[in-house]
Amino acid sequence: MTRRTTIALAGLSAVVAAVGASTPVQAQTCFGVEYRVNGATTALTTAITGAITTTEAALVAQEIAERARLLSAVKVLTAQSAAGSDQVSNGFRASSEALATTVATQEQRQAVALATHRYGSVGYDPCGSNTKAQGLYSAMVGTTAVRRQIVTPVRAQPGRYADPKEWVADVKTGDAPDGAALYSGDTAAASKFINTIVGPPDPQPRIGATTATTDLARLEKTGRDTYRSMTAVVLADIAADYRADGPIAQARNLSTHWQGNDGGAAWAAGVAGQHDRGIIQDAVRMEAANLALLAHQIKRGMRTEATAAALLLAMVNARISNSVPVPGRGSTPASFQTP
Template sequence: MTRRILLSILAAAAIGAVTPAQAQTCFGVEARVNVATSTLTTAITGAITTTEAGLIAQEIAERARLLSAVKVLTAQSAAGSDQVSNGFRASSEALATTVVTQEQRQAVAEATHRYGSVGYDPCGSNTKAQALYTAMSGSAAARQQIVTPVRAQPGRYADPKDWVSDVKNGDAPDGAALYGGDAAAASKFINTVVGPPDPQPRNTGSSTAADRDRLEKTGRDTFRSMTAVVLADIAADYRADGPIAQARTLSTHWQGNDGGAAWAAGVAGQHDRGIIQDAVRMEAANLALLAHQIKRGMRTEATAAALLLAMVNARLTNSVPAPSRGPLTPASYQAP
């Protein structure tokens, strides 16, 4: 036991010393101790060297593995970060593309809805409005066509027998012809109401008598022409394609027989722009009808003024026979 302890102490001393101690320098130590010590020192030194070399080799290998693992981890982390970053970027781009596309589609849909809303049947209303304008513009020509067949014309003399023949051979005059739309029937009625034309005066010897006859004819022509023009204008307004018929057709575009239910259903799902356009068309139609109403009011006032003038002239000239003087004959006829 003592020997083993001594060997352990010597081994520890040999490991800790720079150079192993020589046992022969120590007195009383046997030679075999020195040999065993030398052998032990060599074995320990070899074991330490082998162990140190193995540890160094293992440490280098472990370091290489560790570095490799760190590199792999770093690469994986970098790749993962890139993938995450690329994923975020791709998802952001996809989201931005989706948002932009959606906004564009919404803008297109809004524009389509806005500018596609043009009111209820705009082509139909425009066609009817154009027909009303054409009818109102052509009223003067239609009135002239109706009044042309009348026998009594201002400034002209003619034989009354033609007028008498027209009255005898024709139907009984009826004021409904002015509102029936038949221009020929209206002309016959106006011809009957206006009366026969003035025959050519015979007393041409005196200039005073001729001037008097011409003055009287001018007065009669004034009343007759006013009557003929007013009645012909009424008949022109109520002709089949006249302003009254076209105005009724235009009004039924929004009202109709259903009270406007079709129009309301037609604009229910439209944009405000379409409803405003329809409102503008309605207001334009109202203005056209108001203009025609003003024209009719002026015609009524002109008729009343002409009637009043005829009554005043009859009172002043006493050209209209009193009831006690008997019925009006062609010989006593002077004014309508």
């Protein structure tokens, strides 16, 4: 190996060492190195630097592209996750709203159904019971006028004088007096019976009688009119109560609204499915009917007491004044005796 070859190999080794170093070594500074070695070294350095630069640029570009793809994938994944979360949230919200709407609607319908059932329960046939109650009220209020109509045809009227022949003609041409006429509902028959029971009217006092005789006759007539008018009024009141459309008939008609011929089965079936409000209303109507019947019963009791009191007063008056025959003795009043 020549000295020149040795120098060349040494120079190549130096070039390779220079390429591997961080700072390239300038070959021309080395003494004894040929120009071509320096040229090859420069070319190799340029090629390696270019390859490094190209590779670095490609790697940087690929890294940017991969990072962009990764960011894009992350964005897509985030958007999909957000959309999925929104869908789930919207689904839960929609289902909650639907459930709330269903519950509210159901509660409203139940409230409406309960109100309809509550306020639609008005008892058993309220219109019928009100009509019957109104009929009873009208009959009780109209009893006074009917009683006057029954008493009016009676011949013997308080404070009036009349010819007894008319009363005798009425009794002869009429049917036999029957107390059942008071309860038959026939006011005309009841009036005829009362006319017969009360008796003939008082005749007109004789003209020319003294003042004392006239006053005594008037006093005796007042006493007779007292118990006769009471008898007529009481009997007429009984007949008025038992007339065809009187209080007794209307009270029976009202009672059949809840009892009836079936023992109240129709009423029980009518209120079986109703609200408590309807049953309470029926109970109030029943209680009102009971109060009306109680008031009528009290009236009948007072009428009985008044009749007994009038009879007692008449008997006492007959005992004291002897102006009225005592029952069972057949005596003649002093005013009717001939001197």
